[in-house]
Amino acid sequence: MDDSVLLSPRSAECLVRAIESAPQVRRRHQFFVWxxxxxxxxxPHSVAVCGAYQRSRRELVFEVFQSTMLPADLLASLADARSPLMxxxxxxxxxxxxxxxxVASDTAEAVLGPxxxxxxVSRPQRPAELESFFVFAEPERALSREHLLHLELLLPHLHATYLRVQATELELNNLPPPLAPRLAGAASPVTERERQILGWVREGKSNQQIGELLGISPLTVKNHIQKILxxxxxxxxxxxxxxxxxxxVLLNTGPPPLE
Known part of the structure; x- marks a missing residue:
């Protein structure tokens, strides 16, 4: 790392908070929120790809955490350890x-940002044998050498936290296949209206704003959200x-269409 890149006081404070909160992260949804x-x-990222080595499969297994829409073929490539991209x-x-x-984005991955x-993290003395691998992309902002420094400092905690999440999910026998495609018409506990409201919640809209967009009252929005929870x-x-x-559930939404 370039010695001219220093950790700012604000970044140091954020780093401490991230490290302090990491031990409480044990489930997949907690990891995404973290x-x-x-x-x-x-x-800064809209797409985070996290991979851990699975000894039963003898390869890295990846899953994608996203807050933006991605083309299906690119999403599949990010989740495939053997794809040319990965x-x-x-x-x-x-x-x-x-x-x-x-890494500068190729034309095919330009949607991920520049x-x-x-x-x-690889095994000691065996750099090609990885235990975990992480990818971050932000289409709306150019990542810099400052972010390289942040990732260097965060890596031990990111590695430990993600492996703990994987172990917890396996222990609870609640590990769905990474990026299993959601089939059209597949059964879902969330209705189309609730999925639409979830999409607007993801966009940061308040109950009042969602109600105005959908032509319903804020109280109705609140009731929908309580059902979703x-x-x-x-x-x-x-x-x-x-x-x-x-x-x-939100893979094919956002921003939600207005009726």
């Missing part, structure tokens, strides 16, 4: 000798969005 809250100021990103990381690296930030087993709006996205 990425979007505690880590987002340090690693093997290419891994190659850049190995060429950087295991340091955080910014550069993609990658880092990983119960159906998803969530305790608040942010957790409901996180759960909906990891279960692919």
């Amino acid at each position: 990425l979007q809250s505690q880590l987002h100021s340090l690693l 093997t290419g990103l891994l190659g850049h990381w190995l060429a950087a000798r295991g340091r955080a690296v910014l 550069a993609i930030l990658v880092h990983g 119960r159906k998803l087993g969530a305790t608040n709006r942010a957790q409901a969005v996180a759960l909906a996205m990891t279960r692919q």
